[in-house]
Amino acid sequence: MRDFLADLQRLEEAGSGAIRAAAAIDRLEEVRVEILGRKARLTQLLRSVRDLPPEHRRTAGSEANRVKQRLQELLEQRTAELTADQKEEGPEVDLTLPGRPRWRGARHPCTLVTDEICGIFKELGFVRARGPEAETTWYNFTALNTPLDHPAADEQDTFYLDADVVLRTHTSPVQARVMEKTKPPVRIVVPGVVYRRDPFDASHAPAFDQIEGLAVDEGINFVEFKATIGYFVRRFFGEDTATRFRPSFFPFTEPSAELDVSCAICHGEGCSACKGTGWVEIMGAGMVDPAVFDNVGYDSERYTGYAFGMGVGRIAMLRYRIPDIRLLYEGDVRFLGQFARA
Ligand code: PHE
Numbered sequence: 053m054r055d056f057l058a059d060l061q062r063l064e065e066a067g068s069g070a071i072r073a074a075a076a077i078d079r080l081e082e083v084r085v086e087i088l089g090r091k092a093r094l095t096q097l098l099r100s101v102r103d104l105p106p107e108h109r110r111t112a113g114s115e116a117n118r119v120k121q122r123l124q125e126l127l128e129q130r131t132a133e134l135t136a137d138q139k140e141e142g143p144e145v146d147l148t149l150p151g152r153p154r155w156r157g158a159r160h161p162c163t164l165v166t167d168e169i170c171g172i173f174k175e176l177g178f179v180r181a182r183g184p185e186a187e188t189t190w191y192n193f194t195a196l197n198t199p200l201d202h203p204a205a206d207e208q209d210t211f212y213l214d215a216d217v218v219l220r221t222h223t224s225p226v227q228a229r230v231m232e233k234t235k236p237p238v239r240i241v242v243p244g245v246v247y248r249r250d251p252f253d254a255s256h257a258p259a260f261d262q263i264e265g266l267a268v269d270e271g272i273n274f275v276e277f278k279a280t281i282g283y284f285v286r287r288f289f290g291e292d293t294a295t296r297f298r299p300s301f302f303p304f305t306e307p308s309a310e311l312d313v314s315c316a317i318c319h320g321e322g323c324s325a326c327k328g329t330g331w332v333e334i335m336g337a338g339m340v341d342p343a344v345f346d347n348v349g350y351d352s353e354r355y356t357g358y359a360f361g362m363g364v365g366r367i368a369m370l371r372y373r374i375p376d377i378r379l380l381y382e383g384d385v386r387f388l389g390q391f392a393r394a
Contacts, residue, residue, distance in 0.1 A: 053108045056097065057115060063087070063094050064119045071126045077134050084127055094120060158392035161368040162261045162380060166243045169263055169367070172287050173241045176280060178265065181240040183226035185247070189216045191225035196304040197343040211247050219247035222361055223264035224304060227340075230266070231348040236355050237269035243364070254376045261364035266340070268350070268357030274307075274339060277358035281311060281337070289316050289370075296331060305338025305359055316370045325370065332370060335362035 067087040074080040087094060098120065101113045159167075170180055183191075193205045203209065204221065211219040226242040242264035250256040267280070278297070285295050294314040302308045312333050315326035322328040337360035342352035365377050372391075374380065379387050 053104065053112065056100075056104065056108075056112050059093070059097060060115055060119050063097070064122065067094070067119075067123045068126050071123070071130050074130060074134075077131070080127065080130055080134060087123055088120065088127075094123070155389075156392070158389055160380075160388060161372055161374070161391050162364045164391060165364050165368040165371060166261065166263060169284070169288065169362075169364075170241050170243060172284055173265065176239070176283070178239045178241045178267070181226055181230050181242045182244060183220070183223070183229050183242065185220055185245060186213055186217055187220035187225050189218060191228050192218050192220050192222075195228040195344065195347045196224055197341050197347070198303040202303065207249075209249050211249060220244075221248050222246050223262045224359070224361060226264055227266045227304075227359060228344065228348050231268065231345075231350060236350065236357075237267075238357070239267045239269075241265050252378060252381075254378065257365065257377050257381050259381065260377070263362050263364055265360045265362075266357060267359075268340065268345075268355050270354060270356075272356045272358060274358070277337070277339070277360075280358075281335075281360065285311075285313055288367075289313055292319075294320070300336060300338075302336055302338055304341050304344050306341045308336070308338035311335045311337055311360070317373060324375070325373075332366065334367055334370075335360045337361070 067083075070083045070087065071080070074083050086092060089095065094116070098113075098116045101109055101116060104112055170178075174180075189200060189205065193200055193202065198204060210221050213219065223242045223244050223246060226240075226244070230240055230242075231238060244262060244264075245259055246262050247259050250258050252258055267277075282295055285293050293316065296312040296314075297309040298312065300308045300310040310333055312331035314320045315323060315330050315332050317323050317325045318330065320330035322330050326332050337358065340357040340359050345352035345355060365380050368374060368380065369377060
């Protein structure tokens with residue numbers, strides 16, 4: 053019994069000393085485990101009370117509990133002191149840190165490319181124009197010299213909203229709308245979304261971005277067209293970019309051509325972006341068919357012009373090395389956020 057009480061006294065002294073000496077909250081927690089934890093000597097002593105002769109149990113028990121309680125109180129006191137010290141050191145929030153930047157949104161890669169392209173054409177005297185996405189079959193097809201029995205006007209390829217209203221399949225109807233309202237000369241670029249009943253796969257989307265271009269004046273010829281497009285391509289894709297016109301057909305241009313640029317990704321070597329050919333088609337184009345001038349009331353004997361329509365998505369894919377067109381139209385901010393500018 054005497055040993056028991058002596059042990060207790062030693063533990064009380066050592067324990068309170070350790071508590072006082074603990075200079076930080078972490079250390080204090082260690083001390084708590086050492087003196088009051090499951091394996092602590094005091095805990096063992098408390099447990100051994102029941103093994104003492106019955107006449108000593110009460111004194112031993114109450115003394116051991118007193119020591120335990122005292123140490124617990126000291127621990128609480130010291131905890132309070134240490135937390136107070138920490139507070140005095142300063143606020144837990146560091147007010148000198150720079151603010152967290154807020155998500156301010158980013159411009160869509162198609163918007164970036166559209167603005168850049170329109171900016172280049174602006175320097176050449178082209179102004180921006182717009183037109184409706186729900187378009188009459190007159191502007192979308194007929195005015196553009198495309199009879200309604202042309203395959204492009206087929207319901208298989210075109211979203212009809214009504215017997216004679218469609219989701220425009222290209223930005224070309226804006227050519228006719230602008231010419232009707234404006235006397236030549238005309239130089240416009242027309243960015244906008246167009247719709248086709250195409251599958252949604254790596255290179256097709258049922259809704260996608262185009263930019264139309266139109267220049268009409270007296271004396272405009274294919275040479276001016278080639279020079280203008282060549283200038284645009286070198287400005288946009290780089291000085292060393294090659295261009296190639298391939299004969300083609302559009303009902304509203306004659307002659308018609310498709311324009312390829314040398315692949316910006318592999319520089320003509322052949323890669324998956326250009327399907328191994330070294331060339332990527334970026335636009336359909338041609339000299340405006342006189343029938344279109346007649347439909348909008350322009351004198352087709354006096355005026356000539358050229359028109360082109362390019363796929364913005366494809367150009368954005370080349371510019372930013374985007375492997376799949378769907379990424380542009382899924383609205384995933386993890387993708388789109390990469391185009392945020394600092
Ligand atoms: N509108 C055509 C298309 O979407 C492209 C084009 C525009 C062709 C202007 C010639 C002139 O495929």
